[in-house]
Amino acid sequence: MEFSRNQPTAAAFFPYRRNGILHHAMERYYIETYGCQMNVRDSETLAGQFETLGFMPADRAENADVVVLNTCSVREKPHTKVFSRLGELRRLKRCRPWLVVAVCGCMAQIMGDKIADRFDHVDIILGPRNIAQFVQALEQARAGQGPVILRDTKELIPDALPVRRCPGVSAFVNITYGCNNFCTYCIVPYARGREVSRKPEEVLREVRETVAAGYREVMLLGQNVNSYGRNLGRSVDFPDLLTQIDSVESLWRIRFTTSHPKDCSEKLLRAMARLSKVCEHLHLPLQAGDDEVLRNMGRGYTLDSYRRIVDLGRELVPGLAVTTDLMVGFPGESARQFENTLRAVEALRFDQAFMFRYSDRPGTRAAEMPNKVPEVEKQQRLKALVELQNRVACDINRSHVGESFEVLVECLDERCPNLVRGRTRQHKLMLFPGDARLIGRLVAVRAEEGYLWGFKGRAV
Ligand code: SAH
Ligand code: SF4
Ligand code: F3S
Numbered sequence: 524m525e526f527s528r529n530q531p532t533a534a535a536f537f538p539y540r541r542n543g544i545l546h547h548a549m550e551r552y553y554i555e556t557y558g559c560q561m562n563v564r565d566s567e568t569l570a571g572q573f574e575t576l577g578f579m580p581a582d583r584a585e586n587a588d589v590v591v592l593n594t595c596s597v598r599e600k601p602h603t604k605v606f607s608r609l610g611e612l613r614r615l616k617r618c619r620p621w622l623v624v625a626v627c628g629c630m631a632q633i634m635g636d637k638i639a640d641r642f643d644h645v646d647i648i649l650g651p652r653n654i655a656q657f658v659q660a661l662e663q664a665r666a667g668q669g670p671v672i673l674r675d676t677k678e679l680i681p682d683a684l685p686v687r688r689c690p691g692v693s694a695f696v697n698i699t700y701g702c703n704n705f706c707t708y709c710i711v712p713y714a715r716g717r718e719v720s721r722k723p724e725e726v727l728r729e730v731r732e733t734v735a736a737g738y739r740e741v742m743l744l745g746q747n748v749n750s751y752g753r754n755l756g757r758s759v760d761f762p763d764l765l766t767q768i769d770s771v772e773s774l775w776r777i778r779f780t781t782s783h784p785k786d787c788s789e790k791l792l793r794a795m796a797r798l799s800k801v802c803e804h805l806h807l808p809l810q811a812g813d814d815e816v817l818r819n820m821g822r823g824y825t826l827d828s829y830r831r832i833v834d835l836g837r838e839l840v841p842g843l844a845v846t847t848d849l850m851v852g853f854p855g856e857s858a859r860q861f862e863n864t865l866r867a868v869e870a871l872r873f874d875q876a877f878m879f880r881y882s883d884r885p886g887t888r889a890a891e892m893p894n895k896v897p898e899v900e901k902q903q904r905l906k907a908l909v910e911l912q913n914r915v916a917c918d919i920n921r922s923h924v925g926e927s928f929e930v931l932v933e934c935l936d937e938r939c940p941n942l943v944r945g946r947t948r949q950h951k952l953m954l955f956p957g958d959a960r961l962i963g964r965l966v967a968v969r970a971e972e973g974y975l976w977g978f979k980g981r982a983v
Contacts, residue, residue: 552578553587557605558595560744560780561715562628564695565654566593569627571685572657584615589623589661594630596710598882605630613644623664625649627657629714632674633886639670650674652700652716655681676701676716682725692740692933692963693778694733698726698764699745704783706810707821707888708853708881711746720751723759723767730771739963740776740931741768748779749786762794769798775965776931776948777801781808781848785823787832796839802948803840807832808848812867813860816853819892826867833871844874844949851908852881852901854892861904868912874919874949876912880905913975920951920973927983928953930968932961952977 552573556566569591570580581587592608595601605626616622625647626638632650639648646664649657653673660671680700688694701716702709730741743764745751751761761779768777777800782791784807795801807829811817814825836843849868851861868876880901883890896904930945930953943957945966954977955968970978 549577549579550588551581551586552589552591553581553584554591554593555584555608556593557601558593558597558628560695560742561651561697561746562593562595563689564697564744565628565651566591567686567688567695568654568684569593569657570687574687575685576658576661584612588619588621589625590615591625591627594626594628596629596633596714596884598879598884600882602630609638609642609645613642616644623647623661625657625660625664627651627654629710632676632714633710635672635674639672646670648672648674650676650678651714652676652678652680655684676713678716679719682721683728688733688736688738692738692931693776694736694738694741696726696729696733696741696743697721697745698743698748698751698761698779702746703750704747704823705821705888707819707892708850708884710884710887713886715746718746718750718754720753720755722755723752723764726764727767727771730768730774734771734774737963739774740778741774743768743777743779745779746781747783747786748781749783749788749791760790762788762790765791765794765798765801769800774800778804778950780806782806783823784809784829784832789835792832792836792839795836795843802950803842804844804846804948804950805836805840806846806848809867809871810848810850811853811856811860812864813856816856816860816864819855820853820889826863830871842949844951845871846875846877846950847871847873848877848879849908849912850879850881851904852896854881854889854896855894856881856896865908865911868908868915872915872919873912874951875916878905878908878912917973917975920970920975920978922973923978924970924973927967927969928978928980930955930966930980932957932964932966934962935959947978953980954978955980955982957982 554566556562584590592605594605612624623646626645627649631648635648646669647660656673663671699718699720701718702712703718705712748761752759812826833845928947932943932945934944936942936944942954943961945953953968967983968980969983970980972979
């Protein structure tokens, strides 16, 4: 579930040159975010801490005094990107010797010591649970005490840290940190520590704060939102939390991710049906369509129990979009087992899917499993899966042509500025003729053409 948002735009301070060196009237920071929405939200907290120190955002690393790479460890690919970026920053630091380089996020947690050994120009290494200590780490690094390495997954993340949110209509709000599931392929529990739920009053406070700041939609974040509340020692679960948030005035839409199928209750589906602000969208990662593979992954459900949730969801919540994550080439996955995934995808008809090749994560149980699937085979399986899923998604979107959707307008279309872009409640992209005055509004739009990515339409 890779995710990115634009960096905050540079503020109205002009750089100037002195002796051929670019100076700024104020110190500037630049944050590069990899990975999932949690990391995007963490980058907003890092930005908030910079701004309490009086820093301004830079438009690129070359103009910054502090550069943060907020990293991801979920697959091998983001690692490679960060390593090459660190090489570039080493060169940059030669011309800007005062530059502070920080590596935060999941990679910092998982392999911070290796990064410190290999890249002596890195000043700060900070795990995701240590995010509140960024200011302290920066001060120490600038006092010449670097590299400052803080990686403690038992650390509790304080509520109400300063935040500078990405501009837009939708705001991210964490409801849980960490994960207790230890799916055998997954690095996240090692990177983010044990699951902790935030108190409902803290979540509500933050939701109200985002509404007061002009956001109209919240995306509630947790590795498994369905286990929300378990450590709180009182009787509040995720559907209860949704019920409380639904009553926040001037909030229009509530979304959440991710819903783990093993904990997805009928109570949740009924809450989705009942609560008017909760959008008709369920992101429910299936991972694989074969029971033995699911068992080896430690997912805690079968294809049949998964299907029952989807069927009930579609029955209770009219217009529900179901999206998923799928992985091919898990250790030992046979051609026949992969075909079970294809058959499941054909039958379940997902509106969208994020599809990945299994990637060995050292330290996980799956990394130790025998019968690894060769890379070429994984590639072929992924190609077949993507082709099938794309066909299904296109068919679904075309079947909705002629229907009207409530669209929350987000921005002008980059390529065609006489069009605006927004999302339906099902989280589908809608492009339609309009201008900047529509941004932040709810508009009824009729879908006129359906594509893999969403719709083109016209306001009704
Ligand atoms: N908490 C979420 C998933 C977070 S990671 C959940 O349980 O659904 C996002 C996705 O990355 C996962 O759903 C999975 O499909 C994929 N993923 C995780 N580990 C992976 C690995 N080792 N190789 C390939 N894909 C992986
Ligand atoms: Fe990883 Fe599983 Fe936790 Fe999701 S639920 S973050 S896949 S261990
Ligand atoms: Fe997210 Fe990547 Fe960490 S997907 S939780 S940033 S490993």
